[in-house]
Amino acid sequence: MAVRALRCGTLFDGTGAAPIRDALVVVTDGRITSVGPAGSRADATGMETLDLSGRFVMPGLIDCHSHASIVPGQGDQLGQLCRGPVPQALAATRNLRRDLAAGTTTMRVMGEEHFVDVDVRDAIEAGVIAGPRLLVAGRGLAANNAHGRALASYDGVDDVRRGARENLRRGANHVKIFVTGGVSSPGPTPTASAYTREEIRAAVEEADRVGTYAAAHAHGGPGLQLAVREGVRTIEHGALATDEDIALMIERGVWLICTFGIFMHPTGIEQGDGHRPAIMDKVHRARRVVADNFPRHLASGVRFACGTDSMHGLMPFELQTLVRFGVPPADALLAATRWGAEACRIDDEVGTLQPGKRADLIALDGDPLKDMAALTRVSLVMKDGVIYDGAHGG
Ligand SMILES: [Zn+2]
Known part of the structure:
Protein backbone atom coordinates (compact mmCIF):
# COMPACT_ATOMS: atom_id res chain seq x y z
CA MET A 1 0.00 0.00 0.00
CA ALA A 2 1.46 3.34 -1.06
CA VAL A 3 0.55 6.08 1.41
CA ARG A 4 1.68 9.65 1.10
CA ALA A 5 0.75 12.82 2.97
CA LEU A 6 0.75 16.24 1.33
CA ARG A 7 1.23 19.25 3.60
CA CYS A 8 -0.57 22.13 1.83
CA GLY A 9 -0.11 25.85 2.53
CA THR A 10 -3.64 26.58 1.33
CA LEU A 11 -6.10 23.93 0.22
CA PHE A 12 -8.99 24.67 -2.12
CA ASP A 13 -10.85 21.37 -2.18
CA GLY A 14 -13.38 22.21 -4.90
CA THR A 15 -16.43 21.46 -2.75
CA GLY A 16 -17.29 25.13 -2.41
CA ALA A 17 -16.00 25.23 1.20
CA ALA A 18 -13.66 28.03 2.28
CA PRO A 19 -9.96 27.29 1.65
CA ILE A 20 -8.14 25.58 4.54
CA ARG A 21 -4.80 27.00 5.70
CA ASP A 22 -2.12 24.44 6.59
CA ALA A 23 -4.00 21.36 5.43
CA LEU A 24 -3.05 17.74 5.06
CA VAL A 25 -4.17 15.51 2.20
CA VAL A 26 -3.49 11.79 2.50
CA VAL A 27 -3.23 9.74 -0.68
CA THR A 28 -3.41 5.95 -0.59
CA ASP A 29 -2.91 3.93 -3.77
CA GLY A 30 -3.89 6.77 -6.07
CA ARG A 31 -6.97 7.85 -4.14
CA ILE A 32 -7.55 10.50 -1.52
CA THR A 33 -8.19 8.93 1.87
CA SER A 34 -8.33 11.97 4.11
CA VAL A 35 -8.43 15.77 3.91
CA GLY A 36 -8.35 18.24 6.78
CA PRO A 37 -6.34 20.69 8.88
CA ALA A 38 -2.76 19.44 9.36
CA GLY A 39 -3.15 19.26 13.13
CA SER A 40 -6.06 16.84 12.90
CA ARG A 41 -3.94 13.88 11.84
CA ALA A 42 -1.60 12.90 14.64
CA ASP A 43 -0.57 9.74 12.76
CA ALA A 44 0.75 11.81 9.82
CA THR A 45 4.19 12.10 11.44
CA GLY A 46 5.07 8.59 10.32
CA MET A 47 3.99 9.03 6.70
CA GLU A 48 6.10 9.97 3.74
CA THR A 49 5.25 13.68 3.47
CA LEU A 50 5.44 16.01 0.52
CA ASP A 51 6.01 19.58 1.61
CA LEU A 52 3.71 21.94 -0.28
CA SER A 53 3.47 24.31 2.65
CA GLY A 54 4.16 27.44 0.59
CA ARG A 55 1.73 26.45 -2.14
CA PHE A 56 -1.93 26.71 -3.11
CA VAL A 57 -3.25 23.19 -3.70
CA MET A 58 -6.43 22.50 -5.66
CA PRO A 59 -8.02 19.73 -7.76
CA GLY A 60 -6.44 19.04 -11.15
CA CYS A 344 -18.72 15.45 -18.02
CA ARG A 345 -20.57 13.16 -15.56
CA ILE A 346 -17.40 12.07 -13.77
CA ASP A 347 -17.95 13.90 -10.49
CA ASP A 348 -17.99 10.60 -8.57
CA GLU A 349 -14.30 10.20 -9.52
CA VAL A 350 -12.69 13.63 -9.88
CA GLY A 351 -13.28 17.37 -9.53
CA THR A 352 -12.93 17.73 -5.76
CA LEU A 353 -10.36 16.71 -3.16
CA GLN A 354 -12.44 14.45 -0.95
CA PRO A 355 -11.95 10.95 0.45
CA GLY A 356 -12.64 8.35 -2.23
CA LYS A 357 -11.80 10.57 -5.20
CA ARG A 358 -8.84 10.03 -7.45
CA ALA A 359 -5.75 11.89 -6.27
CA ASP A 360 -5.67 14.45 -9.09
CA LEU A 361 -4.31 17.73 -7.82
CA ILE A 362 -2.05 20.63 -8.63
CA ALA A 363 0.09 22.98 -6.56
CA LEU A 364 0.50 26.63 -7.53
CA ASP A 365 3.00 29.30 -6.59
CA GLY A 366 0.58 32.05 -5.61
CA ASP A 367 -3.11 32.37 -4.79
CA PRO A 368 -5.43 32.33 -7.83
CA LEU A 369 -8.28 33.65 -5.66
CA LYS A 370 -6.26 36.88 -5.40
CA ASP A 371 -4.73 36.83 -8.89
CA MET A 372 -5.79 34.24 -11.48
CA ALA A 373 -2.35 34.55 -13.10
CA ALA A 374 -1.12 32.22 -10.31
CA LEU A 375 -2.72 29.43 -12.33
CA THR A 376 0.10 29.81 -14.87
CA ARG A 377 2.61 28.91 -12.12
CA VAL A 378 1.94 25.21 -11.67
CA SER A 379 4.77 23.68 -9.67
CA LEU A 380 3.36 20.18 -9.15
CA VAL A 381 0.90 17.99 -11.03
CA MET A 382 -0.38 14.76 -9.51
CA LYS A 383 -2.67 12.38 -11.39
CA ASP A 384 -3.97 9.19 -9.76
CA GLY A 385 -1.47 9.80 -6.98
CA VAL A 386 1.49 9.87 -9.36
CA ILE A 387 3.56 13.04 -9.66
CA TYR A 388 4.07 14.07 -13.25
CA ASP A 389 7.73 14.62 -13.94
CA GLY A 390 7.90 16.76 -17.08
CA ALA A 391 11.62 16.26 -17.57
CA HIS A 392 11.21 12.52 -17.91
CA GLY A 393 7.80 12.54 -19.56
CA GLY A 394 6.29 10.12 -17.05
ZN1 LIG B 1 -13.81 21.84 -30.71
Whole structure:
Protein backbone atom coordinates (compact mmCIF):
# COMPACT_ATOMS: atom_id res chain seq x y z
CA MET A 1 0.00 0.00 0.00
CA ALA A 2 1.46 3.34 -1.06
CA VAL A 3 0.55 6.08 1.41
CA ARG A 4 1.68 9.65 1.10
CA ALA A 5 0.75 12.82 2.97
CA LEU A 6 0.75 16.24 1.33
CA ARG A 7 1.23 19.25 3.60
CA CYS A 8 -0.57 22.13 1.83
CA GLY A 9 -0.11 25.85 2.53
CA THR A 10 -3.64 26.58 1.33
CA LEU A 11 -6.10 23.93 0.22
CA PHE A 12 -8.99 24.67 -2.12
CA ASP A 13 -10.85 21.37 -2.18
CA GLY A 14 -13.38 22.21 -4.90
CA THR A 15 -16.43 21.46 -2.75
CA GLY A 16 -17.29 25.13 -2.41
CA ALA A 17 -16.00 25.23 1.20
CA ALA A 18 -13.66 28.03 2.28
CA PRO A 19 -9.96 27.29 1.65
CA ILE A 20 -8.14 25.58 4.54
CA ARG A 21 -4.80 27.00 5.70
CA ASP A 22 -2.12 24.44 6.59
CA ALA A 23 -4.00 21.36 5.43
CA LEU A 24 -3.05 17.74 5.06
CA VAL A 25 -4.17 15.51 2.20
CA VAL A 26 -3.49 11.79 2.50
CA VAL A 27 -3.23 9.74 -0.68
CA THR A 28 -3.41 5.95 -0.59
CA ASP A 29 -2.91 3.93 -3.77
CA GLY A 30 -3.89 6.77 -6.07
CA ARG A 31 -6.97 7.85 -4.14
CA ILE A 32 -7.55 10.50 -1.52
CA THR A 33 -8.19 8.93 1.87
CA SER A 34 -8.33 11.97 4.11
CA VAL A 35 -8.43 15.77 3.91
CA GLY A 36 -8.35 18.24 6.78
CA PRO A 37 -6.34 20.69 8.88
CA ALA A 38 -2.76 19.44 9.36
CA GLY A 39 -3.15 19.26 13.13
CA SER A 40 -6.06 16.84 12.90
CA ARG A 41 -3.94 13.88 11.84
CA ALA A 42 -1.60 12.90 14.64
CA ASP A 43 -0.57 9.74 12.76
CA ALA A 44 0.75 11.81 9.82
CA THR A 45 4.19 12.10 11.44
CA GLY A 46 5.07 8.59 10.32
CA MET A 47 3.99 9.03 6.70
CA GLU A 48 6.10 9.97 3.74
CA THR A 49 5.25 13.68 3.47
CA LEU A 50 5.44 16.01 0.52
CA ASP A 51 6.01 19.58 1.61
CA LEU A 52 3.71 21.94 -0.28
CA SER A 53 3.47 24.31 2.65
CA GLY A 54 4.16 27.44 0.59
CA ARG A 55 1.73 26.45 -2.14
CA PHE A 56 -1.93 26.71 -3.11
CA VAL A 57 -3.25 23.19 -3.70
CA MET A 58 -6.43 22.50 -5.66
CA PRO A 59 -8.02 19.73 -7.76
CA GLY A 60 -6.44 19.04 -11.15
CA LEU A 61 -8.04 21.02 -13.97
CA ILE A 62 -10.75 19.55 -16.15
CA ASP A 63 -10.66 20.75 -19.73
CA CYS A 64 -14.17 19.95 -20.97
CA HIS A 65 -13.55 20.58 -24.65
CA SER A 66 -10.36 19.98 -26.56
CA HIS A 67 -8.89 18.07 -29.48
CA ALA A 68 -5.71 16.17 -28.79
CA SER A 69 -4.09 16.51 -32.22
CA ILE A 70 -4.97 20.07 -33.23
CA VAL A 71 -2.96 23.26 -32.76
CA PRO A 72 -5.19 26.20 -33.82
CA GLY A 73 -2.22 28.53 -34.36
CA GLN A 74 -1.13 26.29 -37.25
CA GLY A 75 -4.35 27.12 -39.14
CA ASP A 76 -6.91 25.03 -41.00
CA GLN A 77 -7.99 22.90 -38.06
CA LEU A 78 -10.15 20.57 -40.13
CA GLY A 79 -7.21 20.05 -42.48
CA GLN A 80 -5.08 19.09 -39.48
CA LEU A 81 -7.69 16.50 -38.45
CA CYS A 82 -7.47 14.94 -41.91
CA ARG A 83 -3.76 14.10 -41.69
CA GLY A 84 -2.79 10.47 -41.27
CA PRO A 85 -3.01 8.66 -37.95
CA VAL A 86 0.73 8.70 -37.25
CA PRO A 87 1.30 12.46 -37.50
CA GLN A 88 -1.92 12.92 -35.55
CA ALA A 89 -0.86 10.60 -32.76
CA LEU A 90 2.57 12.23 -32.58
CA ALA A 91 1.04 15.72 -32.43
CA ALA A 92 -1.37 14.51 -29.73
CA THR A 93 1.52 13.12 -27.70
CA ARG A 94 3.28 16.48 -27.72
CA ASN A 95 0.12 18.51 -27.08
CA LEU A 96 -1.20 16.39 -24.23
CA ARG A 97 2.10 16.46 -22.37
CA ARG A 98 1.85 20.24 -22.49
CA ASP A 99 -1.72 20.13 -21.14
CA LEU A 100 -0.75 17.86 -18.27
CA ALA A 101 2.28 19.97 -17.37
CA ALA A 102 -0.04 23.01 -17.19
CA GLY A 103 -2.29 21.26 -14.69
CA THR A 104 -4.99 19.59 -16.80
CA THR A 105 -5.47 16.12 -15.33
CA THR A 106 -8.72 15.30 -17.17
CA MET A 107 -9.69 16.31 -20.69
CA ARG A 108 -12.74 15.66 -22.80
CA VAL A 109 -11.72 15.23 -26.43
CA MET A 110 -14.46 16.40 -28.80
CA GLY A 111 -13.57 14.80 -32.10
CA GLU A 112 -10.62 13.17 -33.82
CA GLU A 113 -10.27 11.09 -36.98
CA HIS A 114 -8.86 7.53 -37.20
CA PHE A 115 -9.98 6.89 -33.57
CA VAL A 116 -6.63 8.38 -32.59
CA ASP A 117 -8.29 9.66 -29.42
CA VAL A 118 -9.29 6.16 -28.33
CA ASP A 119 -5.77 4.82 -28.87
CA VAL A 120 -4.13 7.81 -27.20
CA ARG A 121 -6.50 7.55 -24.22
CA ASP A 122 -5.61 3.89 -23.82
CA ALA A 123 -1.88 4.59 -24.22
CA ILE A 124 -2.07 7.16 -21.42
CA GLU A 125 -3.96 4.74 -19.20
CA ALA A 126 -1.36 2.06 -19.90
CA GLY A 127 1.48 4.46 -19.02
CA VAL A 128 2.97 4.45 -22.52
CA ILE A 129 2.78 8.25 -22.83
CA ALA A 130 2.06 11.06 -20.38
CA GLY A 131 -1.16 13.04 -20.60
CA PRO A 132 -4.40 13.93 -18.92
CA ARG A 133 -7.04 11.23 -18.38
CA LEU A 134 -9.09 11.41 -21.56
CA LEU A 135 -12.79 11.10 -22.26
CA VAL A 136 -13.16 10.77 -26.00
CA ALA A 137 -15.82 11.14 -28.70
CA GLY A 138 -14.20 9.34 -31.62
CA ARG A 139 -15.38 11.03 -34.82
CA GLY A 140 -17.53 14.10 -34.54
CA LEU A 141 -20.84 13.60 -36.34
CA ALA A 142 -21.20 16.27 -39.01
CA ALA A 143 -23.44 16.66 -42.04
CA ASN A 144 -21.91 16.67 -45.50
CA ASN A 145 -22.20 20.43 -46.00
CA ALA A 146 -21.59 21.39 -42.36
CA HIS A 147 -18.87 22.80 -40.12
CA GLY A 148 -16.89 20.04 -38.46
CA ARG A 149 -16.93 17.69 -41.41
CA ALA A 150 -13.49 16.10 -41.67
CA LEU A 151 -12.91 12.75 -43.42
CA ALA A 152 -16.48 11.46 -43.21
CA SER A 153 -19.99 12.86 -43.00
CA TYR A 154 -23.19 11.43 -41.53
CA ASP A 155 -26.41 12.29 -43.30
CA GLY A 156 -29.87 11.10 -42.46
CA VAL A 157 -31.10 9.39 -39.32
CA ASP A 158 -29.69 5.97 -40.20
CA ASP A 159 -26.27 7.37 -40.98
CA VAL A 160 -26.16 9.34 -37.74
CA ARG A 161 -27.11 6.18 -35.83
CA ARG A 162 -24.43 4.21 -37.66
CA GLY A 163 -21.81 6.86 -36.91
CA ALA A 164 -22.76 7.08 -33.24
CA ARG A 165 -22.78 3.30 -32.90
CA GLU A 166 -19.41 2.93 -34.60
CA ASN A 167 -17.88 5.50 -32.26
CA LEU A 168 -19.35 3.75 -29.24
CA ARG A 169 -18.23 0.33 -30.44
CA ARG A 170 -14.70 1.66 -30.88
CA GLY A 171 -14.70 2.91 -27.30
CA ALA A 172 -16.00 6.47 -27.33
CA ASN A 173 -17.11 7.84 -23.96
CA HIS A 174 -19.76 10.20 -25.38
CA VAL A 175 -21.20 11.36 -28.72
CA LYS A 176 -20.29 14.68 -30.34
CA ILE A 177 -22.58 16.20 -32.94
CA PHE A 178 -21.95 19.38 -34.92
CA VAL A 179 -25.25 21.22 -35.02
CA THR A 180 -24.44 24.77 -36.11
CA GLY A 181 -21.71 26.40 -38.16
CA GLY A 182 -18.39 27.34 -36.59
CA VAL A 183 -16.01 30.23 -36.18
CA SER A 184 -12.85 28.52 -37.43
CA SER A 185 -14.16 27.59 -40.88
CA PRO A 186 -15.72 29.68 -43.64
CA GLY A 187 -19.31 28.93 -44.61
CA PRO A 188 -22.78 29.14 -43.21
CA THR A 189 -23.94 31.29 -40.35
CA PRO A 190 -23.11 29.78 -36.98
CA THR A 191 -26.72 29.77 -35.70
CA ALA A 192 -28.70 27.68 -38.21
CA SER A 193 -28.88 23.92 -37.70
CA ALA A 194 -27.11 21.67 -40.21
CA TYR A 195 -29.06 18.70 -38.85
CA THR A 196 -32.76 17.99 -38.70
CA ARG A 197 -34.59 17.43 -35.45
CA GLU A 198 -34.72 13.70 -36.19
CA GLU A 199 -31.00 13.44 -36.84
CA ILE A 200 -30.11 15.18 -33.58
CA ARG A 201 -32.59 13.02 -31.72
CA ALA A 202 -31.01 9.89 -33.21
CA ALA A 203 -27.59 10.89 -31.85
CA VAL A 204 -29.06 11.62 -28.41
CA GLU A 205 -30.94 8.30 -28.36
CA GLU A 206 -27.92 6.22 -29.36
CA ALA A 207 -25.82 7.82 -26.63
CA ASP A 208 -28.59 7.48 -24.08
CA ARG A 209 -29.15 3.82 -24.87
CA VAL A 210 -25.62 2.92 -23.76
CA GLY A 211 -25.71 5.13 -20.70
CA THR A 212 -23.84 8.13 -21.99
CA TYR A 213 -24.88 11.46 -23.53
CA ALA A 214 -24.56 13.67 -26.59
CA ALA A 215 -22.66 16.95 -26.70
CA ALA A 216 -23.55 19.51 -29.37
CA HIS A 217 -21.32 21.99 -31.10
CA ALA A 218 -23.69 24.97 -31.24
CA HIS A 219 -23.07 28.70 -31.18
CA GLY A 220 -26.61 29.90 -30.63
CA GLY A 221 -30.01 30.59 -32.14
CA PRO A 222 -32.34 28.02 -33.73
CA GLY A 223 -29.62 25.36 -33.98
CA LEU A 224 -28.70 25.63 -30.33
CA GLN A 225 -32.36 25.55 -29.28
CA LEU A 226 -33.06 22.50 -31.42
CA ALA A 227 -30.13 20.64 -29.83
CA VAL A 228 -31.30 21.57 -26.33
CA ARG A 229 -34.89 20.52 -27.01
CA GLU A 230 -33.72 17.18 -28.41
CA GLY A 231 -31.83 16.39 -25.23
CA VAL A 232 -28.10 17.06 -25.57
CA ARG A 233 -26.30 17.37 -22.25
CA THR A 234 -23.76 20.05 -23.12
CA ILE A 235 -23.70 22.96 -25.55
CA GLU A 236 -20.18 23.52 -26.81
CA HIS A 237 -19.06 27.15 -27.33
CA GLY A 238 -22.40 29.02 -27.36
CA ALA A 239 -20.55 32.17 -28.44
CA LEU A 240 -23.60 33.70 -30.15
CA ALA A 241 -26.16 32.49 -27.59
CA THR A 242 -29.02 34.90 -26.93
CA ASP A 243 -30.72 35.46 -23.59
CA GLU A 244 -33.55 33.28 -24.87
CA ASP A 245 -31.11 30.45 -25.71
CA ILE A 246 -29.61 30.66 -22.23
CA ALA A 247 -33.04 30.69 -20.58
CA LEU A 248 -33.93 27.49 -22.42
CA MET A 249 -30.65 25.88 -21.31
CA ILE A 250 -31.37 26.80 -17.69
CA GLU A 251 -34.89 25.37 -17.99
CA ARG A 252 -33.57 22.09 -19.41
CA GLY A 253 -30.50 21.87 -17.16
CA VAL A 254 -28.08 21.91 -20.09
CA TRP A 255 -24.43 22.84 -19.53
CA LEU A 256 -22.64 25.63 -21.37
CA ILE A 257 -19.03 24.78 -22.17
CA CYS A 258 -17.16 28.05 -22.66
CA THR A 259 -14.19 28.08 -25.03
CA PHE A 260 -12.77 31.60 -25.17
CA GLY A 261 -9.09 31.24 -26.01
CA ILE A 262 -9.46 29.79 -29.46
CA PHE A 263 -11.05 32.94 -30.87
CA MET A 264 -9.84 35.48 -28.31
CA HIS A 265 -6.20 34.57 -27.71
CA PRO A 266 -3.65 35.90 -30.24
CA THR A 267 -2.14 32.44 -30.73
CA GLY A 268 -5.51 30.89 -31.63
CA ILE A 269 -7.50 31.19 -34.85
CA GLU A 270 -6.07 34.68 -35.32
CA GLN A 271 -2.55 33.30 -35.66
CA GLY A 272 -3.53 30.30 -37.76
CA ASP A 273 -6.16 31.75 -40.06
CA GLY A 274 -5.71 35.50 -39.64
CA HIS A 275 -5.09 35.90 -43.36
CA ARG A 276 -8.54 34.51 -44.27
CA PRO A 277 -11.09 37.34 -44.16
CA ALA A 278 -14.07 34.92 -44.21
CA ILE A 279 -12.83 33.47 -40.91
CA MET A 280 -11.51 36.65 -39.29
CA ASP A 281 -14.87 38.42 -39.85
CA LYS A 282 -16.48 35.66 -37.80
CA VAL A 283 -13.78 35.87 -35.14
CA HIS A 284 -14.26 39.61 -34.73
CA ARG A 285 -18.02 39.22 -34.53
CA ALA A 286 -17.74 36.44 -31.94
CA ARG A 287 -15.39 38.57 -29.81
CA ARG A 288 -17.83 41.50 -29.87
CA VAL A 289 -20.90 39.41 -29.10
CA VAL A 290 -19.20 37.44 -26.33
CA ALA A 291 -17.84 40.59 -24.64
CA ASP A 292 -21.36 42.09 -24.75
CA ASN A 293 -23.31 39.01 -23.65
CA PHE A 294 -21.21 36.70 -21.51
CA PRO A 295 -21.05 38.89 -18.40
CA ARG A 296 -24.85 38.53 -18.39
CA HIS A 297 -24.95 34.86 -19.39
CA LEU A 298 -22.41 33.81 -16.76
CA ALA A 299 -24.47 35.52 -14.05
CA SER A 300 -27.77 34.11 -15.33
CA GLY A 301 -27.68 30.85 -13.41
CA VAL A 302 -26.79 28.72 -16.42
CA ARG A 303 -24.39 25.96 -15.41
CA PHE A 304 -21.03 26.40 -17.09
CA ALA A 305 -17.58 24.84 -17.35
CA CYS A 306 -14.48 25.50 -19.46
CA GLY A 307 -12.57 24.08 -22.38
CA THR A 308 -9.49 25.19 -24.29
CA ASP A 309 -10.67 23.77 -27.64
CA SER A 310 -7.07 22.72 -28.45
CA MET A 311 -5.29 25.75 -26.97
CA HIS A 312 -2.98 23.37 -25.17
CA GLY A 313 -1.83 24.50 -21.75
CA LEU A 314 -4.08 27.56 -21.79
CA MET A 315 -6.74 26.73 -19.21
CA PRO A 316 -5.54 29.78 -17.23
CA PHE A 317 -6.66 32.02 -20.10
CA GLU A 318 -10.16 30.52 -19.90
CA LEU A 319 -10.36 31.23 -16.18
CA GLN A 320 -8.87 34.69 -16.51
CA THR A 321 -11.54 35.45 -19.12
CA LEU A 322 -14.31 34.20 -16.82
CA VAL A 323 -13.03 36.55 -14.12
CA ARG A 324 -12.80 39.41 -16.60
CA PHE A 325 -16.47 38.76 -17.43
CA GLY A 326 -17.41 39.11 -13.77
CA VAL A 327 -17.27 35.53 -12.46
CA PRO A 328 -15.96 35.46 -8.86
CA PRO A 329 -12.49 33.82 -8.77
CA ALA A 330 -13.68 30.95 -6.55
CA ASP A 331 -16.42 30.16 -9.09
CA ALA A 332 -13.89 30.28 -11.92
CA LEU A 333 -11.85 27.62 -10.07
CA LEU A 334 -14.99 25.53 -9.58
CA ALA A 335 -15.80 25.84 -13.30
CA ALA A 336 -12.42 24.23 -14.05
CA THR A 337 -12.79 21.50 -11.42
CA ARG A 338 -16.03 20.32 -9.81
CA TRP A 339 -18.41 21.84 -12.34
CA GLY A 340 -16.34 20.44 -15.21
CA ALA A 341 -16.55 17.01 -13.59
CA GLU A 342 -20.32 17.36 -13.24
CA ALA A 343 -20.71 18.50 -16.86
CA CYS A 344 -18.72 15.45 -18.02
CA ARG A 345 -20.57 13.16 -15.56
CA ILE A 346 -17.40 12.07 -13.77
CA ASP A 347 -17.95 13.90 -10.49
CA ASP A 348 -17.99 10.60 -8.57
CA GLU A 349 -14.30 10.20 -9.52
CA VAL A 350 -12.69 13.63 -9.88
CA GLY A 351 -13.28 17.37 -9.53
CA THR A 352 -12.93 17.73 -5.76
CA LEU A 353 -10.36 16.71 -3.16
CA GLN A 354 -12.44 14.45 -0.95
CA PRO A 355 -11.95 10.95 0.45
CA GLY A 356 -12.64 8.35 -2.23
CA LYS A 357 -11.80 10.57 -5.20
CA ARG A 358 -8.84 10.03 -7.45
CA ALA A 359 -5.75 11.89 -6.27
CA ASP A 360 -5.67 14.45 -9.09
CA LEU A 361 -4.31 17.73 -7.82
CA ILE A 362 -2.05 20.63 -8.63
CA ALA A 363 0.09 22.98 -6.56
CA LEU A 364 0.50 26.63 -7.53
CA ASP A 365 3.00 29.30 -6.59
CA GLY A 366 0.58 32.05 -5.61
CA ASP A 367 -3.11 32.37 -4.79
CA PRO A 368 -5.43 32.33 -7.83
CA LEU A 369 -8.28 33.65 -5.66
CA LYS A 370 -6.26 36.88 -5.40
CA ASP A 371 -4.73 36.83 -8.89
CA MET A 372 -5.79 34.24 -11.48
CA ALA A 373 -2.35 34.55 -13.10
CA ALA A 374 -1.12 32.22 -10.31
CA LEU A 375 -2.72 29.43 -12.33
CA THR A 376 0.10 29.81 -14.87
CA ARG A 377 2.61 28.91 -12.12
CA VAL A 378 1.94 25.21 -11.67
CA SER A 379 4.77 23.68 -9.67
CA LEU A 380 3.36 20.18 -9.15
CA VAL A 381 0.90 17.99 -11.03
CA MET A 382 -0.38 14.76 -9.51
CA LYS A 383 -2.67 12.38 -11.39
CA ASP A 384 -3.97 9.19 -9.76
CA GLY A 385 -1.47 9.80 -6.98
CA VAL A 386 1.49 9.87 -9.36
CA ILE A 387 3.56 13.04 -9.66
CA TYR A 388 4.07 14.07 -13.25
CA ASP A 389 7.73 14.62 -13.94
CA GLY A 390 7.90 16.76 -17.08
CA ALA A 391 11.62 16.26 -17.57
CA HIS A 392 11.21 12.52 -17.91
CA GLY A 393 7.80 12.54 -19.56
CA GLY A 394 6.29 10.12 -17.05
ZN1 LIG B 1 -13.81 21.84 -30.71
